[in-house]
Amino acid sequence: xxQWEIKNKTFLITGGASGLGAEYAKAFLSEGAxxxxxxxxxxxxxxxxxxxxxxxxGQKVSFIKCDCSxxxxxxxxxxxxxxxxxxIDVIVNNAGxxxxxxxxxxxxSDVNWQGVVSFTMKGLEHMRKDEGGAGGTIINIASTAALxxxxxxPVYKGSKTAVLNFSQCxxxxxxxxxxxxxxxxxxxxxxxxxxxxxxxxxTYDPKMGAEFAKMVENQDGVNIxxxxxxxxxxxxxxxxxxxxTIWVSTNDKPVQDMTELIDGHFKAIENAVEAI
Ligand SMILES: NC(=O)C1=CN([C@@H]2O[C@H](COP(=O)(O)OP(=O)(O)OC[C@H]3O[C@@H](n4cnc5c(N)ncnc54)[C@H](O)[C@@H]3O)[C@@H](O)[C@H]2O)C=CC1
Ligand SMILES: CCCCCC(=O)/C=C/C=C\C/C=C\C/C=C\CCCC(=O)O
Numbered sequence: 001x002x003q004w005e006i007k008n009k010t011f012l013i014t015g016g017a018s019g020l021g022a023e024y025a026k027a028f029l030s031e032g033a034x035x036x037x038x039x040x041x042x043x044x045x046x047x048x049x050x051x052x053x054x055x056x057x058g059q060k061v062s063f064i065k066c067d068c069s070x071x072x073x074x075x076x077x078x079x080x081x082x083x084x085x086x087x088i089d090v091i092v093n094n095a096g097x098x099x100x101x102x103x104x105x106x107x108x109s110d111v112n113w114q115g116v117v118s119f120t121m122k123g124l125e126h127m128r129k130d131e132g133g134a135g136g137t138i139i140n141i142a143s144t145a146a147l148x149x150x151x152x153x154p155v156y157k158g159s160k161t162a163v164l165n166f167s168q169c170x171x172x173x174x175x176x177x178x179x180x181x182x183x184x185x186x187x188x189x190x191x192x193x194x195x196x197x198x199x200x201x202x203t204y205d206p207k208m209g210a211e212f213a214k215m216v217e218n219q220d221g222v223n224i225x226x227x228x229x230x231x232x233x234x235x236x237x238x239x240x241x242x243x244x245t246i247w248v249s250t251n252d253k254p255v256q257d258m259t260e261l262i263d264g265h266f267k268a269i270e271n272a273v274e275a276i
């Protein structure tokens with residue numbers, strides 16, 4: 001399906017100034033993306049990444065400062081992107097913070113969860129074919145934390161579980177048939193970016209934080225995959241994923257479509273609840 005081609009598509013990537021978001025931008029450009037607009041709170045990194053990508057791929061990338069935890073910023077930035085590119089084909093809701101610290105958890109929740117909902121809503125309005133849009137793809141970044149125990153970071157896990165459930169609910173058939181919008185959920189496992197550093201201060205409990213940091217540092221039952229593995233997985237998923245699907249990229253292994261397994265578990269629980 002032409003819509004699932006990267007070539008000549010315009011992308012909006014939140015949190016694209018650094019980490020995985022910047023690497024997704026690079027990979028989409030190398031696959032022929034027409035334009036990429038990076039939205040990020042970090043202006044310095046955003047401008048530097050934009051300049052670097054433009055030097056390598058031609059003038060295809062622009063940067064707009066946006067704090068994805070703030071509704072006003074999101075509204076302004078989204079309008080600015082539409083004014084600039086006219087048609088957004090793909091939104092990657094990637095901006096995220098992993099920090100359950102009592103002083104930061106609310107900000108982290110706002111970025112990871114409210115930000116994703118807000119951009120998804122705006123994306124639906126802009127893209128939906130049944131209201132004059134051109135269709136498109138919305139990729140919401142969750143995490144394997146949404147699918148595994150990960151008890152040490154309950155706020156982060158909660159936000160990522162919410163992203164996964166929200167994305168699946170909103171895309172229930174005939175959503176794709178009506179709107180032409182493919183909603184995908186991408187769940188990376190631990191991946192080697194700044195997000196997995198300084199873990200000692202990222203949990204709600206300092207003792208647990210120190211243990212968690214040691215566990216990850218010593219690779220004690222924990223594998224942190226390479227950034228390239230996650231980026232390859234993203235590109236492969238983009239090209240082949242059907243609407244309303246959930247994909248996992250972990251342990252440097254090929255990307256896996258886990259929708260059937262996850263839907264099956266939810267259905268089994270639903271049946272058990274209904275049988276009470
Ligand atoms: N690295 C990992 O192990 C995993 C990452 N993820 C998810 O992937 C996404 C990207 O993570 P990484 O690249 O690893 O993180 P990172 O920390 O390396 O990069 C995050 C980017 O988001 C930006 N950002 C932070 N707060 C923002 C805000 N309020 N508004 C706009 N931009 C903001 C940062 O400036 C940075 O450019 C996140 O949603 C994360 O939860 C999911 C699973 C595993
Ligand atoms: C297994 C969940 C991986 C979540 C990936 C993610 O979004 C961020 C990870 C950051 C760092 C650590 C990576 C892997 C840790 C794996 C297991 C630790 C389990 C600890 C616990 O549940 O208490």
